[in-house]
Amino acid sequence: MVQLLLSFIVFVSGAVLMSLEIAGSRILAPYFGSSIFVWGSLISVVMTALSIGYYWGGWLSARQPSFGKLLILLLIPGIVIFFLPFLYPAANEWVASVDFGIRLNPLIACSILFLLPGIFLGTISPYAIRLAATTLSTVGSTAGTLYAVSTAGSIFGTLLTAFYLIPVMGVRNIIHSLGITLVCLSLIVVPLVRLGGVYLARAVTTITLIIGSLMMAWTPGVSARTKTLIEKESFYHRIRVEEDEEARYMYFDRTLQSAMNLKDPTALRLIYSRYTSLGFALRPDAKKMVLIGLGGGSIPKKLLQEFPSLQIDAVELDPEVIQIAKTHFNVRESKNLRLHAQDGRMFLTRTQNQYDIIMLDAYFTDAMPFHLATKEFFELAQRKLAPNGIIVANLISAVRGPSGKIARAFVKTQRQVFPQTYVFATRRPDNVSLETIQNVIVVATRDKQQIDIKQIVKQAMSIDKGLFPNPIQDIAVAYYDRPLADHDVPVLTDDYAPTDNLLHP
Structure with missing residues (x-):
């Protein structure tokens, strides 16, 4: 006994x-x-x-x-x-x-x-x-x-x-x-x-x-905060939804993921989301898009409002995020917006579709899913793109200096597959240093020639509809037109992708 x-x-x-x-x-x-x-x-x-x-x-x-x-x-x-x-x-x-x-x-x-x-x-x-x-x-x-x-x-x-x-x-x-x-x-x-x-x-x-x-x-004291609507643990995050008088916010742990204006739920409140629309300045005739990383769904809601015939596959790893996007952020699944609770790379591997735009919005401040940033991943993405398809990625990084290593490694890796890349530092129009961590939007194409930034701004102005930064000329200011120094960063592969060390050198 x-x-x-x-x-x-x-x-x-x-x-x-x-x-x-x-x-x-x-x-x-x-x-x-x-x-x-x-x-x-x-x-x-x-x-x-x-x-x-x-x-x-x-x-x-x-x-x-x-x-x-x-x-x-x-x-x-x-x-x-x-x-x-x-x-x-x-x-x-x-x-x-x-x-x-x-x-x-x-x-x-x-x-x-x-x-x-x-x-x-x-x-x-x-x-x-x-x-x-x-x-x-x-x-x-x-x-x-x-x-x-x-x-x-x-x-x-x-x-x-x-x-x-x-x-x-x-x-x-x-x-x-x-x-x-x-x-x-x-x-x-x-x-x-x-x-x-x-x-x-x-x-x-x-x-x-x-x-x-x-x-x-x-025991810490309780401080006055915005109203918390929901807070729960999922398999992947601690998800919290808060609300103030103007907007509703989704957080993963302590990182803000999405925001929705209460008076205009389809408006793009976060500045980075207005730069992700640059994919449509380069490909205004896009018919199919896959978005990896749903969050609160601000991007697909706005895109479907302005392009009603656009077909979007939104892929989100965490099914709880999809549920909260539906219940708290006015995301509605339809024949033009299909929601998939799945890993983004696995979805691309299994789908038979080809897309005009692949948008990557699944990277975090403290960690990057390395398997969505390797040469093998971009080779897979290339196979799933239409002949003139493009990739738009939202990174949390600096552009220059030690804090920009992850962005430089990302771009260096993309260029192994996509000849042309465009880098936009979203806080640069506010005189924020290029060595400061911020949202960095990277657009990659298979075009033989680089498109002049003036032409990109002109095409964005012809579309507008609240999709782009205001003033729209900020696109040219945010654009980094110099070669990225990548001698100090590796090409990321499935075998070797030290993303944590690059994020936090």
Whole structure:
């Protein structure tokens, strides 16, 4: 019976730790993004905690092991984890405000939040092995069995959290539940504990009060904000919709993705979206378009208003985003607007259609889906374009300097497939430096000759309809007419695409 109980304990503790790691990515994302640096920090801190915990658990097990100590080893992380939702907003805010750098920020935050409970959970398996081993000859088999059970628990916790709990429960509820689970797990050990009930109660109460006081001290104040209409976790983002007197906004984590004027829902409110319309200045006769990255659907709504016969396939990875675009941003699916919950590259691979315009609006400030920026991807896109088809991409980057490496690598890669590229720095008309991160629109064509920017502006003026910047001459100001220095960036391929390092050099 004791062996079965200890197996159950190591299984659940393994599941809790990996569930905490998966949920931890969502705790960090609103403040530090979801780049490889965040995941590298999470994995490193958890592995560090396990290493320390294994050593400490083995050390403790050699010094009068008891079920009372096992109870405490389960109870303390349970209480700490339960109170984490009261701590992590303030801790993340502090790290982000001090700004230790793109790599150190998530590492420090992970250490503050997850190192301590991870160490305690790391002690469980070696300590349980010592309690379970009855003779020296059975230590090896006991250790192997319990570590296998712990690993199985880790697999279970990972899959349960990633596949089910995050979109169903939300991060705060998951974290609270993990804490409660460990506290309940410690109570299972109570019948085996040879410890005075009064002393045990005092120990539990003291630990709870101390940790509770610390957490309350970290609880952030609530500031006045715009009205939040919806906030939910999906498989890919923490989605939030806010509204003020003028507009409604969609956020992924902390990044603004889309905005809609309340009085004119089809107007292009965000300046970058007016530059994405440049595809129609180059191809005003476009009949079919695919948009990768829907967001709030501002672009397809406006395009269909001005070009009623245009056929648009809008591809969005996150089905929750599509649903919110329908319910909160007036996006209506029709025979001319087809919505697909799918990865953009997978959609292009499977579709039999050819398009006049492929528009890419799926890149973020902190991360870029590398598989949508490689030479192989652009070769695929070329095959799915009509003979005179073009690609329009919205990047978050500078044009020059270290912060512009991702844009320069993107353009360098495109030029392996598309002879002509046009680069527009959308904030340049506002005298924003080309070395400042901003929306950079890149248009790529297979034309043999470059079209003069004056001709592009003239064609945009002939269309207008609120599709382009105001004044429309800003197009010429935003245009970067010099060769991009690309000697310091690679051609991106499926085999080698260091997009995170290029985004954050």
